[in-house]
Amino acid sequence: MASGSPKSLPSKNQPPKFQAPKGTRDFYPQDLAVRHYIEGVWRSVSINHGFDEIDGPTIEHLDLYTHKSGPGIASELFQVFSGKDEEQVAAMRAEAGGLAPYALRPEFTPTLARMVAAKANSLPTPIKWFAIPSHFRAERPQRGRLREFMQWNVDFLGDDSPRADAEVIATAVAALQSLGLDSSNLRVKISSRQTIVDLLLANNLPEANVEAALILIDKRDRLGPEAFSQQCDSIGLHWGHFDSAMQAVSRRLSELLAMKSDTTEYSVEFADQNTNVAVNLGLLKELVSGIESLGIKGWVEVDLSIVRGLAYYTGTVFEIIADGERAIAGGGRYDNLIESFGGPPMPACGFGMGDVVLANLLHDKGLLKPEMEYLPRPHAFIIAANDEAAVNLPGIVTRLRRKGFHIRHSYKPTRHVGKLLGEANKGRALAAIILGDKLSENIVELKDLGSGQQRDLSLDDVPDALRTLIDRHAADA
Amino acid sequence: MASGSPKSLPSKNQPPKFQAPKGTRDFYPQDLAVRHYIEGVWRSVSINHGFDEIDGPTIEHLDLYTHKSGPGIASELFQVFSGKDEEQVAAMRAEAGGLAPYALRPEFTPTLARMVAAKANSLPTPIKWFAIPSHFRAERPQRGRLREFMQWNVDFLGDDSPRADAEVIATAVAALQSLGLDSSNLRVKISSRQTIVDLLLANNLPEANVEAALILIDKRDRLGPEAFSQQCDSIGLHWGHFDSAMQAVSRRLSELLAMKSDTTEYSVEFADQNTNVAVNLGLLKELVSGIESLGIKGWVEVDLSIVRGLAYYTGTVFEIIADGERAIAGGGRYDNLIESFGGPPMPACGFGMGDVVLANLLHDKGLLKPEMEYLPRPHAFIIAANDEAAVNLPGIVTRLRRKGFHIRHSYKPTRHVGKLLGEANKGRALAAIILGDKLSENIVELKDLGSGQQRDLSLDDVPDALRTLIDRHAADA
Numbered sequence: 001m002a003s004g005s006p007k008s009l010p011s012k013n014q015p016p017k018f019q020a021p022k023g024t025r026d027f028y029p030q031d032l033a034v035r036h037y038i039e040g041v042w043r044s045v046s047i048n049h050g051f052d053e054i055d056g057p058t059i060e061h062l063d064l065y066t067h068k069s070g071p072g073i074a075s076e077l078f079q080v081f082s083g084k085d086e087e088q089v090a091a092m093r094a095e096a097g098g099l100a101p102y103a104l105r106p107e108f109t110p111t112l113a114r115m116v117a118a119k120a121n122s123l124p125t126p127i128k129w130f131a132i133p134s135h136f137r138a139e140r141p142q143r144g145r146l147r148e149f150m151q152w153n154v155d156f157l158g159d160d161s162p163r164a165d166a167e168v169i170a171t172a173v174a175a176l177q178s179l180g181l182d183s184s185n186l187r188v189k190i191s192s193r194q195t196i197v198d199l200l201l202a203n204n205l206p207e208a209n210v211e212a213a214l215i216l217i218d219k220r221d222r223l224g225p226e227a228f229s230q231q232c233d234s235i236g237l238h239w240g241h242f243d244s245a246m247q248a249v250s251r252r253l254s255e256l257l258a259m260k261s262d263t264t265e266y267s268v269e270f271a272d273q274n275t276n277v278a279v280n281l282g283l284l285k286e287l288v289s290g291i292e293s294l295g296i297k298g299w300v301e302v303d304l305s306i307v308r309g310l311a312y313y314t315g316t317v318f319e320i321i322a323d324g325e326r327a328i329a330g331g332g333r334y335d336n337l338i339e340s341f342g343g344p345p346m347p348a349c350g351f352g353m354g355d356v357v358l359a360n361l362l363h364d365k366g367l368l369k370p371e372m373e374y375l376p377r378p379h380a381f382i383i384a385a386n387d388e389a390a391v392n393l394p395g396i397v398t399r400l401r402r403k404g405f406h407i408r409h410s411y412k413p414t415r416h417v418g419k420l421l422g423e424a425n426k427g428r429a430l431a432a433i434i435l436g437d438k439l440s441e442n443i444v445e446l447k448d449l450g451s452g453q454q455r456d457l458s459l460d461d462v463p464d465a466l467r468t469l470i471d472r473h474a475a476d477a
Numbered sequence: 478m479a480s481g482s483p484k485s486l487p488s489k490n491q492p493p494k495f496q497a498p499k500g501t502r503d504f505y506p507q508d509l510a511v512r513h514y515i516e517g518v519w520r521s522v523s524i525n526h527g528f529d530e531i532d533g534p535t536i537e538h539l540d541l542y543t544h545k546s547g548p549g550i551a552s553e554l555f556q557v558f559s560g561k562d563e564e565q566v567a568a569m570r571a572e573a574g575g576l577a578p579y580a581l582r583p584e585f586t587p588t589l590a591r592m593v594a595a596k597a598n599s600l601p602t603p604i605k606w607f608a609i610p611s612h613f614r615a616e617r618p619q620r621g622r623l624r625e626f627m628q629w630n631v632d633f634l635g636d637d638s639p640r641a642d643a644e645v646i647a648t649a650v651a652a653l654q655s656l657g658l659d660s661s662n663l664r665v666k667i668s669s670r671q672t673i674v675d676l677l678l679a680n681n682l683p684e685a686n687v688e689a690a691l692i693l694i695d696k697r698d699r700l701g702p703e704a705f706s707q708q709c710d711s712i713g714l715h716w717g718h719f720d721s722a723m724q725a726v727s728r729r730l731s732e733l734l735a736m737k738s739d740t741t742e743y744s745v746e747f748a749d750q751n752t753n754v755a756v757n758l759g760l761l762k763e764l765v766s767g768i769e770s771l772g773i774k775g776w777v778e779v780d781l782s783i784v785r786g787l788a789y790y791t792g793t794v795f796e797i798i799a800d801g802e803r804a805i806a807g808g809g810r811y812d813n814l815i816e817s818f819g820g821p822p823m824p825a826c827g828f829g830m831g832d833v834v835l836a837n838l839l840h841d842k843g844l845l846k847p848e849m850e851y852l853p854r855p856h857a858f859i860i861a862a863n864d865e866a867a868v869n870l871p872g873i874v875t876r877l878r879r880k881g882f883h884i885r886h887s888y889k890p891t892r893h894v895g896k897l898l899g900e901a902n903k904g905r906a907l908a909a910i911i912l913g914d915k916l917s918e919n920i921v922e923l924k925d926l927g928s929g930q931q932r933d934l935s936l937d938d939v940p941d942a943l944r945t946l947i948d949r950h951a952a953d954a
Contacts, residue, residue: 017595017818018538018540018541019538021579024534025533026531026533026592027532028531028592029531035532047853048883049878050855050886053509054505054509055509056504057497057498057501057625058501058535058611059498059501059613059625060498063495064495078536078558078559079557080555102555110495111503115503118496136536138559138560159888174878177879290871294871294875295875375529378527394640394767394770395770398647398770398771398772401526402651402654404525408527
């Protein structure tokens with residue numbers, strides 16, 4: 001679906017051929033049906049878990065993003081200006097180092113934080129919201145990373161206990177289970193920014209370089225080993241030591257958590273440096289206990305190499321990793337963000353899950369049916385077997401549609417019932433209704449295209465017959 | 478929901494307060510529920526009428542819009558550039574008179590035309606598609622006109638007969654009926670660009686000024702009488718004569734069509750100029766006959782003052798007008814557009830209907846329930862009446878959610894059943910399930926919050942009991 005090449009230039013003799021912008025998608029009916037299937041699972045799982053759906057503008061003031069991250073973030077965004085404000089834009093760009101007044105949203109959390117901050121006094125807590133908007137990032141498209149994509153955002157605000165973290169993780173897992181995935185495909189890797197920072201400091205990292213180290217660790221797969229190693233050296237991070245300590249601690253924490261141990265402090269030794277650090281396991285323990293009570297402990301392990309790239313995370317962070325490599329969701333706690341957007345102090349946690357990597361994964365695992373099967377099935381295909389019937393067809397079609405049925409018919413002039421039944425079957429209609437010689441007596445023929453059974457009935461009885469057929473089909477499915 | 482003022486500047490002592498960009502909307506849960514109600518009607522009516530849903534990118538290459546309309550259109554668009562391409566953008570802007578490479582879509586038809594053109598050879602005809610995307614226009618927001626809005630687009634391609642026009646009009650009407658509107662609120666005003674052009678020429682308008690006259694007539698309400706009159710004079714359009722002739726012809730055509738007359742030509746006399754013109758009524762007649770067979774003739778009248786602003790319309794055009802003034806939908810035939818986008822010759826017609834004017838109209842007519850009632854109702858609210866029950870609550874909640882039920886519970890520490898029942902009722906749950914002293918025997922209490930009836934039952938029987946309750950509730954609604 002993603003178009004891989006820029007639009008072609010018009011040739012001399014042909015009208016111009018236009019293409020979707022690079023990294024965006026055209027959703028033809030079967031493509032959209034698959035996307036709607038995934039979004040439908042996200043939506044129903046969110047609702048069942050007690051989250052309310054929200055939405056926000058597709059564009060935001062650019063400074064909603066530069067506010068927390070600095071002007072550097074602008075280079076990763078699509079910037080937007082109103083065509084009428086040419087002068088104003090020129091002035092703003094000059095003033096702001098070439099920036100436009102608006103940006104396409106790269107993530108939903110700043111919009112959510114803005115919305116919560118604006119109404120924090122009138123919203124009952126906890127606030128449990130989800131959203132399924134499109135997002136945009138101005139980077140080179142590659143497999144799993146497009147320039148426009150859908151993302152499911154689930155957020156739980158106003159509760160600082162790990163039960164909130166556990167509940168958003170359980171919501172993510174419930175959707176993945178509903179899509180057919182299980183813990184043999186996927187691992188929920190939980191981590192704690194505070195624990196990582198404690199370990200970094202214990203490993204003699206200068207305190208001023210902690211933020212830089214977190215960003216660097218998050219980017220290490222994208223950087224490649226050589227560049228990563230150089231940048232570690234430049235900030236005084238002894239990666240070899242730190243990495244092996246971190247892995248050892250992660251394993252040991254996973255074991256401790258699995259053992260239901262009451263240990264809440266755990267001493268880490270950096271072997272060749274004789275350094276010890278006491279890690280506070282309290283929150284991680286509470287989180288795992290919450291996860292256990294929600295029945296998804298088998299999906300979860302501790303992996304302190306998960307740090308998440310966004311600066312606003314404050315505590316627990318997590319990623320859901322497929323086949324040991326592909327991150328299909330990520331999130332964590334951002335307890336200071338609402339306040340920083342002008343709201344009251346409000347603890348918060350949440351995650352995002354994009355549609356592109358997830359759809360690729362479902363496809364690779366054979367968990368998607370043929371695209372066609374996600375399209376809504378017509379309840380009946382109406383066939384006019386003679387010219388008189390053809391005159392009556394539009395009225396009959398209209399009356400059934402007004403009763404809420406999904407009705408199709410052929411636009412071909414043929415009266416050949418066999419051919420028309422072929423068209424009905426190809427369109428996956430549940431039934432065909434044949435208007436033939438008995439139409440003057442108000443009698444039509446109903447053919448169940450699943451069983452092949454057919455019978456005459458009064459036109460007045462068609463709605464009840466269709467309803468029975470639809471119910472039976474729904475029960476079978 | 479629309480924010481009326483630009484974002485406020487940060488004060489000295491407070492963190493910055495951010496707002497949605499002017500003319501865009503924050504959709505809190507109740508706002509989004511209303512929007513989803515309208516979109517849901519659009520979607521189910523489209524599907525029942527045999528249309529398949531599609532979607533496209535939110536941004537398109539800017540020249541998709543300037544291709545047909547010239548660079549002037551850019552001033553009405555939000556222009557978009559990638560933050561990384563600063564040099565490229567500067568070069569493009571210099572070359573293209575200050576234009577960016579992309580634009581937020583102001584309408585869906587160019588995207589649709591591009592998508593049809595790209596796959597015209599493999600798509601079976603007729604092509605019946607609908608879409609419900611967001612659209613953007615860079616103009617001053619006012620009541621009914623925002624800068625970001627949702628629009629329902631319905632298109633029927635590959636069929637040049639008026640039955641296609643009739644079917645898209647019937648689809649629009651079916652949705653409006655389903656939303657509670659009827660022909661006393663709304664009129665479908667149909668017109669024909671060819672007939673208007675014939676009349677303009679008969680009224681001695683210079684042929685070179687026909688396009689300008691059409692654009693001017695479409696804009697007359699927005700221009701105000703004085704500016705309109707001046708501009709008419711400047712292109713040689715004698716508006717007084719023309720307007721009265723047009724109204725007379727519209728009335729006469731409406732009469733002729735209502736009479737099922739076989740007249741297909743109708744002679745128009747411009748009284749004070751002794752000019753006659755033979756108007757071809759064939760297509761309009763066929764259209765009205767198609768509309769009649771779809772049972773919506775009572776909604777339709779001829780009004781040749783409807784011309785539509787977009788240059789790509791070629792024949793029949795129509796608008797749906799509420800209370801004689803507000804246009805809530807508009808469309809028509811655009812038989813040359815697909816070819817102009819590089820596709821094969823393909824006749825086409827369709828319409829667009831925005832969410833903002835429609836929601837205002839439904840609100841004004843009292844056709845919307847309180848917003849709250851559009852939110853999904855929880856199937857059950859689980860109450861822990863004692864501390865032991867509280868320990869078991871998360872597991873019970875999880876098991877019911879996994880079975881597909883919408884389950885909520887309190888996050889407050891209280892065990893006061895009366896207070897918790899209050900929370901359940903406030904959240905509009907269908908039932909409360911009370912975990913009390915008999916939980917150790919696997920017995921819970923189910924209270925139907927509609928009827929007030931309550932009874933003890935085994936925890937294992939809760940799913941069946943909830944399903945019965947949900948079915949009964951659905952049947953009542």
